[in-house]
Amino acid sequence: MEKSYKAPMGEGIYEVNTGDWRIQFPEMDKTRCTECGICLMYCPVNSVKAGYGEVLLKNGNTRQGLVYTIDLSYCKGCGVCAQECPQDAITMKRENKR
Amino acid sequence: MTVMEKLAFKEDMISPGISACIGCNVELTLRTVMKILGPNTVFAVPPGCMGGVGVVGWNKQSGAKPPVFFPLLDNTASMLAGIRLGYNAQGRTDINVVAFAGDGATVDAGFQALSGAAERGDRILYICYDNEGYMNTGYQRSSSTSKWAWTSTTPVNASGGGGKRQHKKDFPVIMAMHDIPYMATASPAYIPDLVAKVEKAMSVTEGLAYIHIYNPCLTGWGIPSDQSIEAARKAVQSRYFPLFESSRRKIRITRKVKEPIPVKAYIQASKKFRHLDDEQIQELQELTDERYRFLEAMEQVSQEG
Amino acid sequence: MSTHQAAAKSRVDVMNGNMAAAWGARLSRPQVIAAYPITPQTPVVEYLTQFFADQELDCQMSEVDSEHTAMSMLTGASLTGVRCYTATSSQGLALMYEPYFRASTLRLPIVMNIVNREMISPQTVWGGPQDSLTLRDAGWLQIYVEDNQEILDTTIQAFKIAEHQDVLLPINVCYDGFYLSHMSERVEVPSQESVDAFLPSYHSDHILLDPDRPAAVDPLTSGYLLMEYRQKHMAAQQAALDVIAQVHDEFARLFGRDWGGLIETYRMEDARYALVTMGSVTGAVREVVDRKREAGVPIGLIKVRALRPFPLQQLRSAMSGLKGYGVIDRNVSFGWNTGILFQEVRSALCGLDEQIPCIPFISGLGGEDITLDLVGQAADAVVRNTAMVEQAQWLQVAHEGR
Amino acid sequence: MKEIRLHGRGGMGTVKASQIIVYANVARNGYGNSIPFFGFERQGAPVTAFVRLDEKPIRPKTQVYHPDCVIILDPTIQNAVDVFHGMKQGGICVINTPERAEDLKLPSVVGTAAAVDATSLAYSRLGKAITNTAMLGAFVKATGWVDLAAVVEKVVEFWGKENGDLVEEAYAETVVHRRDMT
Numbered sequence: 001m002e003k004s005y006k007a008p009m010g011e012g013i014y015e016v017n018t019g020d021w022r023i024q025f026p027e028m029d030k031t032r033c034t035e036c037g038i039c040l041m042y043c044p045v046n047s048v049k050a051g052y053g054e055v056l057l058k059n060g061n062t063r064q065g066l067v068y069t070i071d072l073s074y075c076k077g078c079g080v081c082a083q084e085c086p087q088d089a090i091t092m093k094r095e096n097k098r
Numbered sequence: 099m100t101v102m103e104k105l106a107f108k109e110d111m112i113s114p115g116i117s118a119c120i121g122c123n124v125e126l127t128l129r130t131v132m133k134i135l136g137p138n139t140v141f142a143v144p145p146g147c148m149g150g151v152g153v154v155g156w157n158k159q160s161g162a163k164p165p166v167f168f169p170l171l172d173n174t175a176s177m178l179a180g181i182r183l184g185y186n187a188q189g190r191t192d193i194n195v196v197a198f199a200g201d202g203a204t205v206d207a208g209f210q211a212l213s214g215a216a217e218r219g220d221r222i223l224y225i226c227y228d229n230e231g232y233m234n235t236g237y238q239r240s241s242s243t244s245k246w247a248w249t250s251t252t253p254v255n256a257s258g259g260g261g262k263r264q265h266k267k268d269f270p271v272i273m274a275m276h277d278i279p280y281m282a283t284a285s286p287a288y289i290p291d292l293v294a295k296v297e298k299a300m301s302v303t304e305g306l307a308y309i310h311i312y313n314p315c316l317t318g319w320g321i322p323s324d325q326s327i328e329a330a331r332k333a334v335q336s337r338y339f340p341l342f343e344s345s346r347r348k349i350r351i352t353r354k355v356k357e358p359i360p361v362k363a364y365i366q367a368s369k370k371f372r373h374l375d376d377e378q379i380q381e382l383q384e385l386t387d388e389r390y391r392f393l394e395a396m397e398q399v400s401q402e403g
Numbered sequence: 404m405s406t407h408q409a410a411a412k413s414r415v416d417v418m419n420g421n422m423a424a425a426w427g428a429r430l431s432r433p434q435v436i437a438a439y440p441i442t443p444q445t446p447v448v449e450y451l452t453q454f455f456a457d458q459e460l461d462c463q464m465s466e467v468d469s470e471h472t473a474m475s476m477l478t479g480a481s482l483t484g485v486r487c488y489t490a491t492s493s494q495g496l497a498l499m500y501e502p503y504f505r506a507s508t509l510r511l512p513i514v515m516n517i518v519n520r521e522m523i524s525p526q527t528v529w530g531g532p533q534d535s536l537t538l539r540d541a542g543w544l545q546i547y548v549e550d551n552q553e554i555l556d557t558t559i560q561a562f563k564i565a566e567h568q569d570v571l572l573p574i575n576v577c578y579d580g581f582y583l584s585h586m587s588e589r590v591e592v593p594s595q596e597s598v599d600a601f602l603p604s605y606h607s608d609h610i611l612l613d614p615d616r617p618a619a620v621d622p623l624t625s626g627y628l629l630m631e632y633r634q635k636h637m638a639a640q641q642a643a644l645d646v647i648a649q650v651h652d653e654f655a656r657l658f659g660r661d662w663g664g665l666i667e668t669y670r671m672e673d674a675r676y677a678l679v680t681m682g683s684v685t686g687a688v689r690e691v692v693d694r695k696r697e698a699g700v701p702i703g704l705i706k707v708r709a710l711r712p713f714p715l716q717q718l719r720s721a722m723s724g725l726k727g728y729g730v731i732d733r734n735v736s737f738g739w740n741t742g743i744l745f746q747e748v749r750s751a752l753c754g755l756d757e758q759i760p761c762i763p764f765i766s767g768l769g770g771e772d773i774t775l776d777l778v779g780q781a782a783d784a785v786v787r788n789t790a791m792v793e794q795a796q797w798l799q800v801a802h803e804g805r
Numbered sequence: 806m807k808e809i810r811l812h813g814r815g816g817m818g819t820v821k822a823s824q825i826i827v828y829a830n831v832a833r834n835g836y837g838n839s840i841p842f843f844g845f846e847r848q849g850a851p852v853t854a855f856v857r858l859d860e861k862p863i864r865p866k867t868q869v870y871h872p873d874c875v876i877i878l879d880p881t882i883q884n885a886v887d888v889f890h891g892m893k894q895g896g897i898c899v900i901n902t903p904e905r906a907e908d909l910k911l912p913s914v915v916g917t918a919a920a921v922d923a924t925s926l927a928y929s930r931l932g933k934a935i936t937n938t939a940m941l942g943a944f945v946k947a948t949g950w951v952d953l954a955a956v957v958e959k960v961v962e963f964w965g966k967e968n969g970d971l972v973e974e975a976y977a978e979t980v981v982h983r984r985d986m987t
Contacts, residue, residue, distance in 0.1 A: 003158060006571060006635055007510040007610035008628075010619035014152060014159035015115035037102045041289045042327050044126035046114065050106035066106060074114045078121030079324030092324075138614045155622030165612040167482070167620035170501055173475035176467070180435065180479025180487075181612060183463035187434035187485045193614055211475065214468030417828045417837070550866070581841075582866050587824045588838040589831045589862075686864030772868050 018045065022077035024092040026070055032089035034058075035067050039081040039090060047075040101290045108133040113161045117151040121323030123286040123330055124148060124227045124313045128198055130289060131225060132162070134296045139194035140165045140181055144174045144208065146200030147315075148227070150234040153198075172207035174199045175306075179220035194300060197224040201242035202232045205269045212308075216276040219305035225296075226308070229315035230266070237318035241267040245385070246378045248370040249318075258373040265385060270310045271392075274344035280307040282343035282352070287331035291341060291352060298343075312339040320369025329367045336364040337390045338382075348400040351393060361386050412594035413658075420583035423551040423590050424490060424516045424576070425450035427558025429460050430598040431514070433488035435480035437465040437473040441495040442528045443580035444518040448490070470495035474502035474513075481511035482620060484607035486562065489513070492580060493520035493534045500538070506573045507542030508636065509621065510610060512565035513573040515543075516558060519682070520580040521769050529770025530580040532682060533734045536710070536743045542636055544574040544643055545711040549685040551590050553662050554578050556654060559598055563650045566605045569642040579683040579733075581770055593658055601657055640712040647709055665714035667706040668721050670696060674703030676785050677721075677728040679748055681707045684731060684766075684773045691778040702782055707744060715751045722748075723755055729762040729785040731773065731798075741765070741795045760788050766798035774800060807950055808869040809856040812888045813878030816848045818937030821963065822878070823854035825941060828959045829951035830858045838863050851885050858950055876944055877901060878923070878936045889914055899947045899979075901936050906982035919947030921979040930971050938968040942975030 003011065028039075035055045040048035053067040070081070070090075082090040099107075111132035118125035124147055132139070143149045143166060153161040154168050169177040174197045182195045197204075204212060204226040215222060231249050232238040239249040245265045248254045252262040274281040279302045282295040292311070299307035314321055314329040321329050333339040334353065338361055341353040361383040365371040374382075418426070425447050428436070436455075440448045454460035463480070467473045470491050477487040491499060496517060506513050519532035535545060544564065548557050557576045565574040578584065612620055624632075648664040655661040670692055671677065680688050685706045695702045705721055705728075707714070722728060730749075732742020739746055741763035752759060764781050767773040777798040784796065809826065813819030820841040827837035835858060842853035855869035874897040875888050882888060889898070895916030902909065906920035923939035938960050945953045953976055961969035 005158065005609070005632075006639075008508075008621045008624055008632060009610055010155035010158050010160040010622040011617075012159050013113050013163065014155045014157075014161050014622070015113045016117050016152065018115040018117070021120060037106070041102070041105055042126065042286075044118070044122055044129070044326070046110045046129050050102075066102060076120040078326065080121055080326050083324040084327055137617070140612050140614060149623070152623070155619040157622060157624055157628050160617070160619030160622065162619065163617060165614060165617050165619070167612060168622075169479075170475070170505065173471065173478075173502055176472040176475035177479035177482075179465065179472075180437065180476035180481075181483055182479075183435045183437075183465060183476065184480035184483030184485045187463050187480075188483065210468060211472055214472055217468070218465065220465075415831060417824060417831050417839075579866075586838055586840045586866055587827055589827070589836050683866045686866050689864045774867050774870065775865065 018074045018076050019072060022072070022075055022095050024077045024079065025072055025075060025095050026079070026081050026090045027093050028070055029089045029091070032087045033068070034087055035065060036086065037066060037068060038084050038086060040068055042080050042084045044078060044080065045074050045076055047071050047073070048081065101293050104293065105130065105133065105289070108136065109163070111135070111137065111163045112153060116153055116161055118147065119317045121316050121326040123326045124229065127227055127286045127292070127311055127313060128153065130292060131198065131296055134293055135194050135196060135300065137164050138192060139196055141196040141198055142167055142169045142174050142178055144169045144199045144203035145171045145234070146203055147229065147234040148198060148200070171203050173211050174203055174208050175212040175215035175220070175222065175224060178222040179215045179218070182221050195222045197222065199224070199226055200234070201226060201228040201230060202240045205242045205267050206240050213276065216273065216278050216306045216308070221303065221305060223299050223302070223307045224309070226269070226310050227313045228310060229313045229318065231318060233315045233318040242269060245382065246371065246374050248373065254373045258375070261373065268389065270342070273308045273310070274347060274349060277347050278308060279305045280343070280345055282309045283339065283341050284309055284311045285330050285334050285339065285341060286311065286313060287327050287334060288341060288353065295343065314368065318370070321367055325367060332359065332364040332367060335359045336361045336386065338364050338386050340390055340393055342393060349393065349396040350400065351397055412597050413591045415589060415591055417587050418551060418590050419446070419585055419587045420551045420554050420578050421446040421518065421585070422450055423555040424558055424578070425454070426592055427555040428488045428514070429454055430593065430595060431488070431559050431562045431602055432486065433462050434485035435463045435477060435487045436489065437467045437476040438489045439467050439470045439473050439491070439495060441470070441492045443520060443584040444490050444492040444495070444516070446584070447516065447518070470499040471502060474499045474506060477513050478502050478506050478509065478511060481506070481513055482509070482610065482612045484605070484611050484613070486605040487513045488515070490516040490518065492518040493522060496534045496538065497522065503538065503543070504541045508632070510571045510636070510639070511573055512571055512605070514558065514561045514565055515573065515575050516554070517575045517577040518580045518584045519577050527769050530582050531733045531768050531770065532577060532579070535575055535577045536734050539711055539743070542572065543711060544572055544640070544709070545577060546574065546647070546708050547577045547681045547710060548662070548708065549683055549706065551583060551586070551588050552660065554583060555590055555592070556658065556660055556662065559602060560650050560654050563602050564643065564646050567646045567650070570639050570646050571609055572639055572643065577682070582683040597657065601654065644709070644712050644714065663706065663708060665709040666717045666721065667708060669704035669706070671703035671705065671721055674701050675726045676700070676702040677705050677725055678702065678778070678782060678785065679705045679707060679728060679730040679744065681710065681744055682733065684733065684778070687773060687775055687778050688731070691775055691782055694779070695782050700782070700786060702786065710747070713747055713751065715754070718748060718751045719754055722752060722759065725759050727760040727785045727788050729764055729781050731764045731766055731778070731781060733767040733773070735765060735768070740793070758791060760790055762788050762792045763795045764798050765795040771799060773798070776800070806857055806859040806863065807874065808872045809858070809874045809876065810869050810872040811854040811856070811876045811878065812882045812886055813852050813937070814882060815850045815852050816935070817852070817878050818935055819852045819878055820854045822937035822941055823856045825956055825959045826856050826858070826944065826951060829955035832955035833952060835860050836862050838866065840866065840868065842868065851882055853886070872896060874899065874948055876940055878940050897947050899940065899944050901940055906980045915984065917947060917981060917983050919943055919979050919981045921975050923975060926971060926975055926978065930967060930974070938964065938971045939975035942972040943979040946976045946979040947981050
């Protein structure tokens, strides 16, 4: 049952399924990605996630560091990540669910 | 923790799905700031874009994880000051008491409340996201709107005349001149700088800290969504919106722009300036140069003092 | 504590109404005070800041930039669950309108004395409850008092009424500017100990901003839910009828002073006529009622203390069967050509079977004196009258060339 | 019930004097109210205050229209205000004047005249012409309605011993003249 309040209060998280807004989506090309994190830094909706893992270096070696992936759940498809990526490792693709 | 680790691993304090416009850099700014502030925070979101998109919530649900509320358009600072007093009365001094307010609620209707809180030294952290007008309600002008800009209340006629007839209020300097312990400007294009400034502001224990963030509005200004960060960046690169900070009137430019791009290169990104002729653009260039010179002079005075 | 004990611990002093209000606030131990001075309320702020400077008042004190800020600050403070107090007058209340309304719709039990003063124009600083009466529908409780002792006693009661779990609404204790605010008279000041025994500390859990219990305050809300909150708010106003009476009775038992609760009736037991009043004029009406009684006129007095909530049933039962009444208003209701209290009383009496002849009087605007002579004229007119008079009769002394 | 009206000028402490009369009556377990006439108080402008004293609670909060006693803190105030307006027949007039009480030209309504040169007394003792405390001494002498000791105690509390002494000195100096009412 819905909670009853004497005064206007809100508890629990209200969310909009903004993933449905998307008409294009970002696709990350890991062969170009240097795991710099710019995409995470600028993603307005926090759709870029990070975890520790092996980062492939240009010389073929690897190092431990942050690796980035895109979670499209709430991605609105703005294209900021693709625009800001210094390696041009992200491209915007037409959303095929529409 | 590195900045990237903070951004990657600090909890997102805002609902994962809010109705901000696609690409909105205010949404980015809010999520970033709130990650740094963390859960021991009470924050005010007055009527404006972030209130409108659901950050305070809908019906009986909240749009954020920490306590959040709507102040009135014009009393954000005074409500927060009261919240601080309420916590003081209970001996709870570690809570961040924060405003995340648009320019309308800050430089126009809320100015008296903010100025009063600054003068009294009320211990609050006030963040203004400046998108140069009442962008939530259809792009009406504010005193923070740039000169000559189109807004729905400073319209442009068929022959290209019109636009706002007055210059943008130089609000960061006005706040610095309140002698508050911390004042900074910031930009969503310079996230590490923004994070550092929020952290400095959080550490202020005596008085009010103020951060003024310049957020180009994609919908209201006519900017493609993927240019969200680039537009903000050009405002800084052109010196139109300089990044600086001030503590008790000591001013320091935190990002010196040695070789600025022309203001024209910045304003070309926005449709709201599309009708400007060369003379008007030149006027904006001169104002920009003048304000930057003023800032440099202030910085120099501060260093001498 | 018994009445005897409480009375024994009080002290007798002489003070003006503003000092009585400041003492009422001080004894109630507010945790946050934010106030801005305005004539004739200014001394309240001066007294409280002096108490604070003398370390006799343990609270958070803020000397704010306006009344708008004062009420906004208390709205914020109250949302953290602490007891809050302020006072204002007239234009200050008008400036406060926006956060004033909201303090009630957020259900915040803030206590505010209103030192009643006219609204300009013409330019004036003198008395009249036009300021607070105009805001009677902003959701606050409003009680109007008659003398300085009643200011002090009711201000203490106000906290207990406002913070009652069935009420949780802000409250105004209103008193006439200058006539009470600047009039000095004998006042008994209860001991801190006896007030502490009467008034428990405030704990909020109906609305709260607390990182340990995260929640949003005032999300955007659709109409159906707004209607739900309004219904609850109105129910709380109605519940306050009982609470005001209960708290009043408890206070009377403990401190030995009885102000009548929602309304006070004076010599109404066998009265055929009545004068209805509010505020400081009431004392003069008592005097006139006594004189008329000596002359054999069966007239009594009804003093309305609670204007919000409106004591509908109490008025009906007090006034049923009367042959006539008059209402003395120190204010106007534009568009009705009467005072505001008259409209309220007449509406209440619509529920009676009979129509009682009545006269709306307007007197004492802008701090003009409502003299015993004028009240006497009103009494005489009520006794003579047999009609439902709908146009205000203006009572004033001649002022040729003043 | 006794009703008193005080006439002075802004800066003389007229309103404060009216409050002290009430204090003194409350000190003997009586009641009283003191009501300043609600004008803008400015230095030198005429100021009026009203006092009621009784043994039981006082209900009217109105101005006093028919005083039993008028206290005139500054003799020149008579040029600006009709200080005897509405006075009760046989009332008491307490006046600050260098003239002798029996020589005063007063309307026939006045039954008792009490005179003291409060300005000179205040000036020599305080170095300024603030006459309210001296006139309180004169008022007590003329009426006997409140106790001198209670007045002195309050005056000392507000303004110190010098003013308290002034009350007593003025009390001693005041000449009370009961007028032939034929």
